[in-house]
Structure formats: structure tokens, C-alpha cells
Amino acid sequence: MHDPLLATGHRTTRYSRCTYLLLGSLTLLLLSIWLLPQSAELKQSHGWFPTWLHTTTEFFAIVVAMLVFSVTWHSYRVERAGNLLILACGFLAVGLLDFAHVLSYRGMPNFITPASPEKAIDFWLAARLSAAICLLIVALRPWTALRKATTRYYLLAAALLVTALFSYLQLWHPALFPRTFIDGVGLTPLKIIVEWLVISVLIAAALCFWRDSRRAHAYDARGLFLAVALSILSELCFTAYSNVNDIYSLLGHLYKVLSYWFIYRVVFISSVREPYLRLAAEVSERQAAEQKIETLAFYDTLTGLPNLELLRDRTNQSLAANHRNHKHVALLFMDIDAFKTVNDSLGHSYGDALLVALAERLRLLLRHSDTLCRPGGDEFLILLPDLESADDAAAIAQKIMALQRQPFSLFGRTISSSLSLGVAVAPSDGDCFESLRRNAETAMYKAKQAGRQTWRFFDATMNSEALEHLNLLNGLRQAIEGDELLLHYQPQIDLRDGTLIGVEALVRWQHPEWGLVAPGRFIPAAEESRLIVPMGEWILQHACAQAAAWHRAGLVIPQIAVNLSAIQLQHGNVERLVLQALASSQLPAHMLELEITESSLLDNTAQVLETLKRIKAMGVRLSIDDFGTGYSSLAYLRNLAVDKLKIDQSFVRDLTTGSDSRAIITAIVQMARSLGLETIAEGVEDAPTANALYRLGCLQAQGYLYARPLPAEQLAQFVREQIPLPCAVLNHELSV
Template sequence: MNEHPDTHALAQARAQLQREIAERQAVETRYEAQMAQLRAEQARLRELAEMSSEWFWEMDEDLRFSKVYGGGLLVSSSSTDAQSPLGKRRWELPIANVAPEQWTEHRQVLEARRPFKDFVYQIQSPLTGQLHWCSISGKPLFENGVFKGYHGMGIDITERKQVEMRVEFLAYHDALTGLPNRALLQDRMQQAIAQAERAQEGLALAFIDLDNFKRINDSLGHAAGDALLREIAGRLRACVRESDTVSRQSGDEFILVLSGVDGVQRCIPTLDKIMRTLQEPMHFEGKEISASASIGVAFYPQDGATFDELRKKADLAMYRSKDTGRNAYYFYDEAMNNDAEEHLLLRNGLRLAIERGEFVLHYQPQMDIRSGRMVGVEALLRWQSPTFGLVEPGRFIPVAEDSGLIVPIGAWVLEQACRQARAWQDDGLPALTVAVNLSAVQFRRDDVEATVDQALERSGLPAHCLELELTESILLQDVEQVLALVRRLRQRGMHFSIDDFGTGYSSLAYLRRMDIDKLKIDRSFVHDLDQTADAAAIVEAIVEMAHKLGLRTIAEGVESTELLDRLRDIGCDEAQGYLHARPMPAPDFARYLHAHFQDRALPQPA
């Protein structure tokens, strides 16, 4: 008996349905397995994110946090935690160290739906209670042109900030005594002068130089000398008011700024107290040390209207004290101004020095500490005057800057250095980078960009073979203009370094923005590197900060193998100093270059 056709069709349909159900179940099984794997991956990623110092966040269209992943001890992602950012706007969080104008600018960016980068603030860890520095960046989210919120990431930058703050402190304070250094003193002095002008009152600047400090240092050692300087610093602080400033300049020199002092009679009691206090015996390792000081004083406004004027005149008065037997104080008067005559003679001589060919450049090598290879050369100006003889730069450069003559002198130095570097290349020597110092006055009075372009064009030196050394005081000018100029010159291929870093006015905020290659560590820090822990701390901090910013470091004034070995251990990149070679005229330096590259590397200390 044959099967009915409908029954056969029904059986086929049932079989087809069963196959489809089986296939669907297989698909669902695979889907569930994939989802389980995805959830496991997400859990692992979330766990890793929670252990990281970085975190990821999202905001909704009302600018409230909707998701937070990671952050370790810094960010709570629990919706039940009172300190969690979830459901809150950023300005509703317990954030510190953000100025009102910064908040206003940040909110304007968010409300304009624009991306932002490196918004920095401090926030307290919900787990440890400690304040951490954070930096966040974010981008707006859009779907079909409709704003849906923000997403971005944050990072804990506490360690970097601590390094920056440490270097910032060391840049504005004397490492040995903790007193303000020259840079901070100038800032304090400007504030004191502004206050004195508003209040129609005077102030005094006292220049203090210890008598016979070198004898004490040489006979009892550097440790005793350092102990004496720390003790002197403490005694000076105890002699003045909180509103006054005590600063260590260098060596055994200190400067006091006494506010609200209108003349000699109001200043004498403080000076007498200082003289008595400094003469009280001190003890170091069982030995009694007696100290005295020579002090010179100048008054604002009668003796000068600026820090430099007052310092110079107080310095003259201090030397009058030295000349008359020491252990005394003198007040500036016009009779002390004999040095003005020399200043005038130097200035007149400088006006003719270029056309008479009295200037000459000497060259000193810059060596890579690790390889011992020469990587650059610095051009150093010398003046052979028929009137004064060989004049040291420290004597005539300030006169050139005061008179504005540094502009044509600086242009001559730049072109001559470029010509010489090109001549060495034409002679078959490797292309070295030649470093030339630019004065702050050149930035202020000269078209530096045109001067540099002209020197390169006339000499034929490639731009990448020129390094321009900037002094930290350049940052006291129009910072944005300086930064823009550096960027434009960098685009041509030139290199930049900050000279004598740590002795001037560098703001770390500007340093991060300035497109430079190298920091030159001042010789005063290098000289004391193997003698005091404080000097070592400064050099180590500068090297660490520079490397974090992607910069190289070069130490000036390296005169011994011990210093070179210490710098190598610290991680400094380059060295310059008498250990390798003294500055020398171009013909002598050419022979030095040939010998160096013929031998491939000069002998290096172990």
C-alpha cells in the first residue's frame, strides 16, 4: 500500500524543521561560548585596568561620568562609593589645584564639544587619602551628528610632578642652606621695590661677604666650610624680620633685602646685630671657628631703582669695607663709583674691536661620556685688546650687553663660528655641531631669525650643524614670542640648549613647551659634585628631569677623571672641560680634530 503524498511531505517538513532547530541550537551554543569568552576577556582587561595608574572614562550628554575603568588606588568605579565620580560632573569632584579661570576655560571647551588634552589637577585617593596629580585628555562622542558625551583617559603623574617640584625648588633655592638663590632673590626684590613704590617708602640691599672664608675652608676642609655657611645662613635669618629676604648668592656671599628702611639710621641696628651675631664662636668637630663679614649697603630709591643697580652699588660699598680692614659695614656713596670710568673705557674699546679685528674665537670640544667620541664644539669669544690686554668674557660681556654692543658682536661670533665649522667640513673632517651662545639682549634688540639665516647662508653651514645656546634669562622676556621663534628655527633643523641650567630663571612649565634638545649643567654644580651630597642631588635631579622630558644633558667644567666617572654613573650624556681640552684657537683646534678622528677616540678614563 502506497504512502499518502501529504504524509510524505509532512515527514520531509518535520525533518527540515528538526535540522533547522539543530542548526539554530548549534549557533546559539557557539554564541554563548563566544559571549562567555568575551566576558572573561573583559573581566581580565578590567582587572588589569584596575591595577594600572591609567584609567578610561566616559561621560554622558550631560557631562556626567557614566563609566570609569582602571585607576588602581586613585579612582573608585563603584556606583555605591560616595567618592566615586559616577553620576557627577568633573567640577563636582573634590579636585584641588585648579584655578577658577582654568575651570572656566575647561567648561567652555566641554560645552563647545571640543577635544582637550593634559588637563592637570590634584585629587585625593579614596583608598589611601593621599593627594595625587592627574592629567586627563578626552574627545567628544557623536552618533549621526548628535552629541552623546565624552570619552578619554587619565594618568597618574604624581611621580613626574614630584621630580619637577624638586627641581623647581633646587632651581630657586641654594641647595646647601635652603636660602633663596639669585633667581628667587630677583623676584623678591622686584616685589619689594613695587611695594616700596606704592607705600612711598625705601628699602635697603646689603651685600655680605665673609672674611677669610677661604682660609677656614682650606684649613678645616669643605665639610667645615659647608657647616659654617649653614650656620651663617641660620644666624642671618634670625637677625631679620619675616618680611625681609636672606639670599645666598655664591660661595661666601649673601644678600639681604630689608623692607621699609628709609635710610642709614633705621638700618644700623640690624647691621650691628648681624655683626655681633656673626662674630659669636661656632664649633665644628671640637674646633672653635670665628667668622666676620664685610658688608656694603645701598638704598632704594636714592642709590638705584633696580636690583642690578642696587646690587652693583652695594658691592662697591662692600669692597670699601674690605679695603679698610674688613669686619665692618659701609654705605654706598658716589665716591665709590670709580669703576664707571673703566666701564666707559671698555665700552669705547668694544665699539672699535670688531673693525680692528681684536676679537677671536676659541673652541672647546664636547664629548659623549659613554663612547668618548667628540659630538660637538663650543665657540667661545675672546678679546685681545691693545689697551687692556686679554680681557676675560666675564669682564667685557656685561658691558657689551649694557651698551647694546652685544648685538653686532653676537652676529660676528655667529657668522665666524659657522664659517669655521664649514671650513673643517671642507677639510674632510666629520660634520660636528658647533654651539654658539645667544644673549638675551640679542633676543630683545635684534632680528635673531634674520641674523641666524644670514650666518648660515654666508657660511654654507647646514642648519643641523648649528646649536644655539640660550640663557635662562631669555625666558624673562615675552615668553610666547621666544617659544615661537625657537619653533621656527627648529623647523629649519637647528638645535637648541639651555646654558648654565639651574642658575637662572627657567620655569619648568615653559621648559616643557620649549622645543630644545639639551640642558647644560652649570659648572658650579659640577665642581662640587664629588664634594657635597647637595651638589650631587641637584645634578641627579637635573639629569633625571631632562631624560623624562627627552632631553640630553652636558656637564660644564669637567676637570678630573673622578668627576667624569661620577657623571657617567649619574647618566649624564656629554662632558665639556679641561679634562678633555682647554679652549684653543681655530688652528690648534684643527690639529686636535685631526688627531682625535685619526685615533677614532681620545683616551678615556676607566
């Protein structure tokens, strides 16, 4: 963006160099005329400065002096420095005195009294002395505003009063003034003394301006210094001339005009140009601020893409336009798969860089009329107007999926990512932005449910599924708050003697209208919505309380197992909850076993391990659920000091028919034995499976062979009436 003040600074530098060069040249010119051997007759020739040229130069100086006053006076504001007004009013007096000097010059018509050299010299000296005193005051006074706004009028009145008083005395009482010129003799010593007095005052002012020009000041001290320096040269000329028409008189008047011009330039820049330029930096800044506000209001600060508000406006415009020309409008909703893993494992800098790189990659696929938007997080939307058919949107979706398979290079690291994408096409899938966005998002979630790294068109059945899902979540929230949850308990059996070694607490949902809701239906929804966190807290509290109640009632139930989800471990403050549950129920810590899924060890590993270590230190037992389905490291098992591995039912179910399952279970049992861990199999539904497990060395089991998950009262009855039938059956089969 162009900066007027910066450009002005460059121009000021060039101006300073030129003016210093001019000052040096004019000084050399005066010295050369003064010192070079030339005839006195040549220097004193009356042809150098005729009356008409004198009148012209003086009137030019008068006009400049009046401009100094008028420009400053009419542009002055109270916050400006009062020095400008002092300069303006001072040069008003100087201009008026110069005008009287011109009218008094020899050869001019009578001005009240006859023209004469002495009359002209008196007005001349008064003007020079006024200018010198004015410049010295400006040089000495701080460059600050006047204390009162009315002071300007006092300055104006003082300038006019001094001028009027001097003019009155000179015109009507000339005898009061000492002689400054004698016909046939020339200038008197008094005139020369006054000229040197003026020079002395100007030198003092010049020194002040020179000092200020070497520092940072709010005014053009360098310009005023040059003006005063030229005035000094002018006055030196007037101390050297022998007649009003010689070469020194010519040079003196020329230097005087240049001095006035520099003063006018200073006040013009300070009063007119500088405020104008300042107004132009302000306008530019305001425009930049407005542009920034617009950017913040309608664009994403990270990627520079349009945000949701701008996309909404463009979508509605496209819908209106395409309704007239019978075209289609598509909205694509994208979400980066497992983006949280990138942030958590590599840091947010990598996550941000991935978002920026993806935005750049998506731009390459789009037309000029398309709009790529980032509403926030790891979501992107694409507006595709003017489509002939839905197939055009499908082609773009396919290209995006193909392009996204290429890895990204971020900070020297290669990162692969994938997208889930949903497509909604107007008018069939919606006639406004909100409906298109909602339906495209629904289609995107269907793509995630289909395994991610794919895309889906929206269809009407998705809405009914989404509505059902929403009703399920709302009902689940009410269930947690409204005491609709209950626990069932499944016995865990020792295969060696058939005795009860514990129970696993399993949550159930008794809905007042839907009846008993299957866990496979609401548990995934609870994990997706993170309702599993408050649900898990409820389960832990009630399971510990029930186990303590059985213990007090004399029932022999050695331990109770409670499942913990990965989300609970990451966000549920499990350590505090376990302490509260044990303390409130008075359940011994060794009677509580926490089952953690193998996959939960992969998320936030350091945090999870530290939490589980502290829980283990309380005396609580730990087991790994669904073992064999994930990718847990043996180091985790060693570091956590896990007590038990729970063999997933998918292996147990095929144990008697599949050699792969037998090999996997054998490996798990042998590994557990080498680490000093127990093993328990879930999903045991028949005696042959129990027999096979026993042969392989797995000594604990649970499943329908022994009992289904039972309410607390039925479980208590089961314990009281327990008959070790499965063990007898097992021993019978072993004997056979």
C-alpha cells in the first residue's frame, strides 16, 4: 500500500539536498562578487537593479508574505503549534512594511509624503527588524499550541498596531527618526549598525533552527534554517551596497525573495500539505482497518478462505440465479479423518500447516466461480454453482479423493491424511443454504460410517436415520439425568473348579417408551457424543456401591469388573472418579477391576499410562479388554503391571472350528503366562469351547454357558444357588 508520508519523507530528503546546494551556491556567488577583483564602477552601476525590477521583486516578496499570513491564519486549528501563528502575524507586519517601503522608494509616486531614500530605508529597516525578531521568537519558543484560542486575535492586533504606529510616526513625524541616509554621502553608520543588529538576531535564530534540524522535531526546522540563512546573506548584501541600484542591492533583494519563499514553503507544508497528507495516512489506515474488519468478518484468518457467512451469501445468490436458468448447485462438506491425532501427536503447528496445505491443494481443483470455505476446525465446504447435473459434483468429489491420497510434506515430515465427504445438490436436496449444508453434513457422516476415506451423495433416508440418531442422543441425555440406566452383572467363572471369581458390570437402558435398548445401539452413540463420560461415572459409582452392598450381605463375589472407554481415559478424570467411588462405597480397592480397551492405549499414551499407573498404585486391578484386536505393545503391559488379559469373543467364537483362532488364543495365553498375567475368555456359550480353552491354558471364562448378564437381585440369587455344573461337564468331557 502506498504511504503518502513515506513518499513525503523521500521528497523532503531530496529537497534538503537541493536547498543546501542552493544555499552553498548563493553564498559562493556573493563571496565571488565581494572578493574577486572587479572595478567599483561595475559593481556600483545603476543598471544592475532598475526601479521596475526593484518594484517587481518587492511586490513578489509582499505577495509571499501575505500568503504566509493568509494560508496559516485560515488553516489554523487550536491543536496546532502557536509558532505558526506568530510567524504568520509577524510576516503580515513585514509584508505591510515592505509595501510601505516600495511606495516610498525613489522614483515612486508620493505616498502621503514625498518618496525619499531615507523614508524607504526606515520602512525597510522596520520590516527587516520585524522579520528577524519574529524568526527568533519562533526559534526560541517550544513548538506547542497556544494556551487560549483567542490568543491568535491578540497576535493579529499586535502586528497591525505595531505596523500602524510605526507608519504613523514615520509619515507624520519623520523628525523623530535618526538619519539613515544623506544625499551625496550615502548611508549613515546607524543604518549599517541596524543592519548588523538584524544580522545578529538572524544568526541567533539560525543557530536555534540548526540545532533543531539535527534532532527529531514536529516542524521543518531545516527549512526555517535555510530561510534565515538566506536572510543573513540578504542583509550582508545591504551592508555592502553603495547605491540602491547596484549589484549588491540586486542580490540582497533576490536573497530576500528566496528567504520569503522558504518561509512560505514551511508554513504551507505545516498548515496545508502536511495535514492533507496526514488525512491521506488516516484514510489509508481507515481503509486498511475496514479491509481487516471485512477479512475478519468474511474470511478465515488461518487459510484466507471465505468463512461461513460469506459462503452463505454466495450460496443464496447462486441458488437464486440457478433457479432462473435451471442449473444445479452443489455443496460439498468435507472433514479430515483423524485430524485430532495429528494435533495431539505432532502439535497444533502441524495441524495448522495441514489445513493450509489442504486449502491450497483444493484450490487447484476449483473453477473461478466456485467457492472454497473453511467454517472452522478441520471442516471445509465447497460451493459448486452452474452445474449441468449432479454428475459434475460427483466428478469433483472423485478428484478430491484422488488428490488427497497424495501425502503432504510439512516441516520436513511426510504426513498422510484422508477425507470424508458428503454432497448435497439443489434443488433436490434443499432450496436454501442451511438445508444444503445440513444434508451435505449428513452425507459426510454416512461416509465416515462407511469406513472413512470416501464420499456419499445425500439421500432422503439419511435424514430419517439422522433424526433417529438425534432422538437417541436426546433420550440418552435424559436417561443419564432421569435414572433410566441400570446395571446387569455377568458372572466370571474359574474353569478349574467352576467357582465364581467375579462379575462384570454391564450398563442397560430401560426407556419408558422404547423398552430395553440394546447396548450395541446406544453405547457407540454415547462414545461419539462423549456422553460416555457422565455415563461411565454413573456406572462406576453404582457398580462399586452394589459390590460393597453384596460384600456387607455376606455374598462371596471376589471382585467386580467395570469397563472404561478411551474417551473416559482422555477426558473423564478417571483417577478422581475411582477415588470417589471407592471412598463413598467403602469398597476395598482390590475388589475393583477396571477393563480398558486395547485401542485406548494408543491415544494420548503418556497421559493414559500415568493415569493408569496411579490407579494401579491404589490397589485396583487392571485388565485389557478385547485383547488381540488392537496393536498394544508388550511394553505397555510391562509398564502398566496389568493383571489380566481378556480374550475377545471373536476368537473364542471360532475356537472349535477355526485353526487361526486357536493359534491366536494359544499365543495370547503363552504370552500372558510368560508375563505372569491371568487370561479370561468372553463369549463362552458351550462346553466344547470351555473345554478347548481349558486345554489351551485359559483358566477363566464368562458367557451364556454360565449365565446371561443378570440384574442385581437375580445375580445375588445365582450366587446363593450356584452349582459348579460347567466344571463337572468339563471334567466329564476331559475324562472321555
